[in-house]
Amino acid sequence: MLIVAALGGNALLKRGEPLTAENQRRNVRRAASALAALIGEGHSLVVTHGNGPQVGLLALQSAATPETESFPLDILGAESAGMIGYMIEQELANLVSTKSFATLLTLIKVDPRDSAFAHPSKPIGPLYDEATATRLADERGWAIAPDGDKWRRVVPSPRPLEILEVSVISYLVEREVVVICTGGGGIPVIACGDGSIAGIEAVIDKDLASSLLARQLKADMLLMLTDVDAVYVGYGTSDQRALGEVTAAELAGHNFASGSMGPKVSAAIEFTEATGKPAVIGRLEDALYMVEGRRGTSIKAQPPA
């Protein structure tokens, strides 16, 4: 089976953990062992990942010296995908000696008129108290928004429309290479009038980008690996209920948090409705069981009437 496995930000860094190389490597190692189990079962794997904390940190580092100009977000996104992809590739290769691996930068077309550019919503970088976030927003021209009881910088998150390297990724997958790509949701680019492309300042949601990739690759399954064991209705309330197997239509009838479960559910619905194949959302450690349908929330297309 060809599986597109999307690693959540927490697979790389647990909430509240300082972003050090050592912490990242420990978490990546944990993720690699869950992914290695899928390869061990004979599945073909394409690995994608988020970059929220990492791209925000790179932005801070890039702006840290007054003498140097800060890099735009598309370039920082490419840097973050190199950094994280390198670690994933290395840790996976250390566990699986029978496969070849390739980490690829992935350019994704977005619409410059996407309404997301006027409404920044994607949190990146560290958590701040309100006063610090407000000061930084003034000093640096950031948009900020609450994230739990803290505040974070937010940037535009346009819809991914087309993955430019999909034929290269397919070529590698057909040759049994394990590909790590669409890091941080891919690098957002726009088509210019003269046929060229240019980067644009944004961070694409990695679940929506992974869903697009899975559709373009005609994958058999989209696996979204995070820190919660299932999709819940009434999440956080006293009568929350975990969903096992659901149809896209059933899920579409509920509301999910926009910054976290919402994009995963949308990504799952878009994949399953386009391909008829399942999307599964659950905990990283349960990856193998999720593929077997024994854990997580499995989303399927509506069976024909």
Ligand code: ADP
């Ligand atoms: P990732 O980095 O893996 O994309 P997110 O933080 O974006 O992780 O999404 C996973 C989080 O979504 C969980 O930690 C959980 O707290 C939150 N969440 C919000 N609504 C729900 C829900 N309805 N069911 C399960 N988890 C939810």
Ligand code: MG
């Ligand atoms: Mg997320």
